[in-house]
Amino acid sequence: MKNNPLIFKLKIAKNKPSTFRKDKNNVCPFCDVEHLTDIYKQKEEMIWLHNRYPTLTDTLQTVLIESDDHNGDITTYDKNKNRKLIAFARDCYWETEKTERFQSVLWYKNYGPKSSGSLIHPHMQIVGLEKEDGYKYIQANNFEGITVLKKENIEVNFSTHPIQGYQEINVNILDNGETDLWADWIQISAQYVLEKMYNGRTDSYNLFFYPRFEGEGFCCKIIPRFYASPYFVGYKLSQCNDNENLEQEVKKLNEFALEKMGE
Structure with a gap:
């Protein structure tokens, strides 16, 4: 399979703000709502807008600001807020995907210092790839x-x-209908990753949203982030824990979900 990497614009990236780097300006642009520009869509405190620092060639890079709480996250929102966010984000994805400009559209979220994100303020990204x-x-x-x-x-x-x-936890929605239960399990799974998985040693995760191959629905994949294995970095070889461990995690996630739902 031919490898066609996305081309990164380092000159633009150098000017990006970052709340994880001490040598960068720590003023959060997403908190300064009055000066946001190129807004596509807004619902309550959720804002979908053009990315001010488009670092990839042949793309449309957009940002979805989730909340006006600088330190908020899917793992801390109340259930109703999280449901609204997932529904709003899916609508923004569909609006991008339905245009004929893009060969594919990516939807993902970074959380934490090892997730490859640059800003703490909670946000997702929706990126259209032209080629x-x-x-x-x-x-x-x-x-x-x-x-x-x-x-x-x-x-x-x-x-x-x-x-x-x-x-990796897969939260599959099997059709294009109601997203409330999907949002609930995305939230519970992300909470589990931070609070219970690896005995609470995880401080970062990614959410990746994939349109399912059957033509309807999505998979939200929750990936806890650590430093990547050399097998993956050098050879694109993934690794999976053995079934005994995964069965234990299934049991623990079920118990964790029952606790959360009982709150």
Whole structure:
């Protein structure tokens, strides 16, 4: 398979603000709502706008500001707020995807210092790729695994064919309908990653949203972030924990979800 990397504009990246680097201006541009420009859509405190620092060639880079709380996150929002966010973000994805300008559209979220993000303020990114299939390395079995839950239009599992590894949680919505239960399980899974997985040693994660190969629905993949394995960095070889460990994680996630739902 031919490798066509996305071309990174270092000159633009040098000017990006960062709240993780001490040598950068720590003033948060997402808190300064009055001076935001190129806004596509707004609902309550959620704002979808053009990325002021487009660092990739042949793309449309957009940002979705999730909240006016600088230190907020999916893991800390109340259930109703999180449901509104996921529904709003999916609508913004569809608006980008339905245009004929892009070969593919990517939707993802960074959280924490190891997630490759530059700003703490909670946000997602929706990026249209004009010349590249962003899903060319993704396979249908990346969304499959040891089942945690099957209910209504939702299926949750620990991936047995992870993209990077070692423990990735897939939250699949199997149609393009109601997203509330999907949002609930995305939230619970992200909370589990930060609070319980690896005994609470995880401080970073990514959410990646993939349109499912069957034509309807999405997979939200929650990937805890550490420093990447050399097998992945050098060879694109993912690693997966053994089934005994994954079965234990399934049990612990179920117990964790029951606690959260009982709050």
